Amino acid sequence: MYKIKDGFIVRKIGNQxxxxxxxxxxxxxxxxxxxxxSGVLLWSALENGAEEQALADILTENYDVERSVAExxxxxxxxxxxxxxxxQ
Amino acid sequence: xxxCQRFGDDFFDAISGWARVNKIPLNTTFELTPFCNFSCVMxxxxxxxxTAKKQGEMLTAEQWLQIARQAKDAGTLHLTLTGGEPxxxxxxxxxYAELNKMGFLIYLLSNGSLIDEQxxxxxxxxxxPHMVKLTVYGASDETYQRVCGSADGFTRVSxxxxxxxxxxxxxxLTSTIVxxxxxxxxxxxxxxxxxxxxxxxxxxxHKSSRGSLNTAETSRFEFADFPEEITLEALEKSKFPNQQxxxxxCASRGxxxxxxxxxxxxxxxxxxxxxxxxxxxxxSDFHKLDNLLDEIKSPEECQGCEWKEFxxxxxxxxCSESGHPEKTDKAFCLMAKRLQDLYIRKKEETQL
Ligand code: SF4
Ligand code: SF4
Numbered sequence: 468m469y470k471i472k473d474g475f476i477v478r479k480i481g482n483q484x485x486x487x488x489x490x491x492x493x494x495x496x497x498x499x500x501x502x503x504x505s506g507v508l509l510w511s512a513l514e515n516g517a518e519e520q521a522l523a524d525i526l527t528e529n530y531d532v533e534r535s536v537a538e539x540x541x542x543x544x545x546x547x548x549x550x551x552x553x554x555q
Numbered sequence: 556x557x558x559c560q561r562f563g564d565d566f567f568d569a570i571s572g573w574a575r576v577n578k579i580p581l582n583t584t585f586e587l588t589p590f591c592n593f594s595c596v597m598x599x600x601x602x603x604x605x606t607a608k609k610q611g612e613m614l615t616a617e618q619w620l621q622i623a624r625q626a627k628d629a630g631t632l633h634l635t636l637t638g639g640e641p642x643x644x645x646x647x648x649x650x651y652a653e654l655n656k657m658g659f660l661i662y663l664l665s666n667g668s669l670i671d672e673q674x675x676x677x678x679x680x681x682x683x684p685h686m687v688k689l690t691v692y693g694a695s696d697e698t699y700q701r702v703c704g705s706a707d708g709f710t711r712v713s714x715x716x717x718x719x720x721x722x723x724x725x726x727x728l729t730s731t732i733v734x735x736x737x738x739x740x741x742x743x744x745x746x747x748x749x750x751x752x753x754x755x756x757x758x759x760x761h762k763s764s765r766g767s768l769n770t771a772e773t774s775r776f777e778f779a780d781f782p783e784e785i786t787l788e789a790l791e792k793s794k795f796p797n798q799q800x801x802x803x804x805c806a807s808r809g810x811x812x813x814x815x816x817x818x819x820x821x822x823x824x825x826x827x828x829x830x831x832x833x834x835x836x837x838x839s840d841f842h843k844l845d846n847l848l849d850e851i852k853s854p855e856e857c858q859g860c861e862w863k864e865f866x867x868x869x870x871x872x873x874c875s876e877s878g879h880p881e882k883t884d885k886a887f888c889l890m891a892k893r894l895q896d897l898y899i900r901k902k903e904e905t906q907l
Contacts, residue, residue, distance in 0.1 A: 476658035480581070480630050481573045483566075487632075487658040493682040494722070499632075499660065501566060 469545055470516035470555045475500075477507060486510060486553075500551060505530060509544055513554075519545065570632070574810035579630040580841050584813040585619060586824065587647065588639040589767075593666050593703035595692060596770045597733050599763035599875060600824060601639055606766045611817030616646040618833075620653050622814055625837030627657050631812075634659035636684075637824075639816070642669040648677050655682035663687045668708055670715035675722060687719055688727045691754070694742030702735045716750050730756040733774040759867075761875035762884070765827050772886060779893035787901040790894070794864045801853045801870050801880065808848065812841055820844045825871035828879055854883045865898065866891035 474492025478485055484502040488495070502510055508525050509517075519541055526537035548554050574581035589602040589610075602610070614622070626634070634654065641647060642665060654661060661682075667689040678684070689712060692702045699708030719726050728747050732740055740756070747754035760775035778785055778793070795804070802808045805822075813821045818833035820840045829847040831840045851870050857863055866888070870880035877884035 478627075478632070478658050480632055481570060481577070481579070483570060485632075487660070488682075489656050489658055490682045491680070493655065493685070494679060497723070497725070498685070 468516050468518055469513055469522075469548075471510065471513040471548070471553055472555050475553070477502065477510060496552060500553065505540075506544065509541070513548075571810060574630065575808070578809050578842070578845060580626060580810065580812040580837075581630060582633045582635070582807075582811045583626045583631040584635040584637055584811070584824070585622075585641075586637050586639070586813055586815045587619070587641045587650070588613065588644040589816050590643055591639040591666070592643050592668060593640065593692075593705050593708065595703045596735055596774045597702075597731055597760045598769055599761055599767050599771070600765060601767050602765075607816075610766060611819075613816050614814075614818050614833075616649050618818070619650050621835075622833065622837055623654055623657060623659075626812075627659065629838045629841065632660055633662060635662040635664060637664035640666055640669065642674065648681070651677075652681040660685040664690075665715075666690055666692075666703070666708070667712035667715035668705065669711075670718060671711075672718065675718050678722065678724075683722060683724050686725045686727060687715075688729060689715065691728050691730045691743055691746065693736045694739040694746050698736050698739050702733070713746075713750075716752070720750070720752075726752055728752050728754045730754060731760060732756050732758050732776065733760060734776065735774060737776070761825065761872060762887075764825075764875050764878040777890045777893060779890070779897050782897055782900075785897070787898070787905060790865075790898045790901065793867075793894075795866060795868075797863075798853070801851050802848070805869055805871075809845070812844070822848060823871045825875040826880060828874055851880050854881050856883050856888075860888075860891075862888065862891040862895045865894040 472492065474488055474490055475486045476489050478487055484504065484507045486500040486502055488499070505526060508529060509522050512522060512525055519538070522541045523534065523537040526532055526540060527534055545554070571581060573579070586600070589600055589607050591598070591601045594601065623634070636651070638644065641663060644650070661684045663684040663686070665687060691712060693699050693709060696707050696709045699705045716726055730743050743756070744754055758776045758778075760771045762771045763769050798804065807823055811822065813824055814833065815821060819827070819830040820833060821827055821830045822844065829844070829851070831844045831847065834840055854873065857868070860866070873882065873884070874880045876887040
């Protein structure tokens with residue numbers, strides 16, 4: 468199960484989504500994290516905790532995308548978040 | 556490909572361009588207080604209690620937070636806290652703690668003197684600023700005494716830098732060089748190098764139209780004061796092509812907003828006229844201000860002025876120097892004349 472740490476606010480400015488660290492989280496994460504529209508869907512699911520398969524489901528349900536591509540995208544997304552130190 | 560990357564400059568450039576076109580207050584500055592624990596000779600904002608009282612009422616912490624919530628809804632991402640000295644505001648921590656929950660990138664503009672261990676504990680508790688920009692006024696406590704009236708200002712700013720760096724907060728240093736601290740210029744850069752930080756200095760100092768009693772006219776340097784250092788090439792480059800609009804060179808228009816300590820919405824700290832008094836509706840006040848700015852015209856004298864190529868005017872600077880963006884100021888105009896004289900002299904010398 469993957470879960471995002473608390474202490475972020477997702478904002479939309481113009482047509483750009485971003486996660487901004489707030490409060491004590493700013494000591495750890497510097498700056499903001501860009502999110503695409505599909506990234507925001509995954510992010511919201513990850514706020515409550517989600518498995519890789521469930522995340523891939525979200526993509527296939529909301530976008531016209533092959534399962535294998537969705538799974539690859541989810542992996543890359545989680546990998547990115549891990550590198551940023553955003554996952555619990 | 557699903558983005559989850561830290562933003563780079565490209566992103567900020569793009570969003571900044573978008574904000575300008577769409578008139579979104581992406582960058583908002585809260586000038587929390589006109590008061591300061593320093594009394595720098597070149598400051599154009601600091602007021603004494605009596606003058607401040609005549610100008611208006613300070614916004615309350617609750618008002619700042621209301622403005623902040625509305626600024627967030629209106630699209631502000633970069634929020635700068637300045638003053639005076641922002642940390643000298645009696646409710647600074649109350650305001651800061653709440654702002655830090657809202658999702659801004661907070662920039663703190665400070666003289667650094669109040670950033671001590673206790674302040675760092677509070678930052679750790681409420682959240683770190685995205686960046687701290689510190690102004691360095693000299694390279695010794697003696698110079699700080701002369702420029703800022705502070706006996707231990709240099710020691711304190713040096714401590715602030717160490718504490719912020721140890722906490723991983725990005726720090727930027729700037730300096731304003733005037734006659735009172737020019738002797739420290741080299742040491743100021745050496746100090747920045749020692750701390751592993753970049754430093755940028757300016758000699759640009761303006762009179763104040765905001766009731767601050769600064770000594771700009773006697774303290775400041777002009778470019779023409781450096782006839783040996785300033786090259787013909789540099790002078791060529793610093794020429795201002797003819798401006799179509801008074802805001803032709805203004806990078807702030809359309810996306811920046813300053814809210815002063817008494818609730819004036821202004822384009823920048825220098826352009827205090829025109830302003831809109833905060834009415835309770837952030838976005839409508841921002842747009843009202845933008846409409847007022849549309850009406851600003853260049854001073855008539857500038858039309859046929861023979862020195863205009865060497866005049867670094869903009870509405871903000873004119874407002875600071877003359878009290879109004881549509882008026883000129885003789886002493887300011889003479890700075891352009893002296894620069895042009897120097898240019899002509901240099902040109903003649905190269906042709907000989
Ligand atoms: S000082 Fe001049 S150029 Fe700068 S923001 Fe103000 S009006 Fe624009
Ligand atoms: S020197 Fe004075 S009159 Fe000439 S362009 Fe500058 S502000 Fe206008």
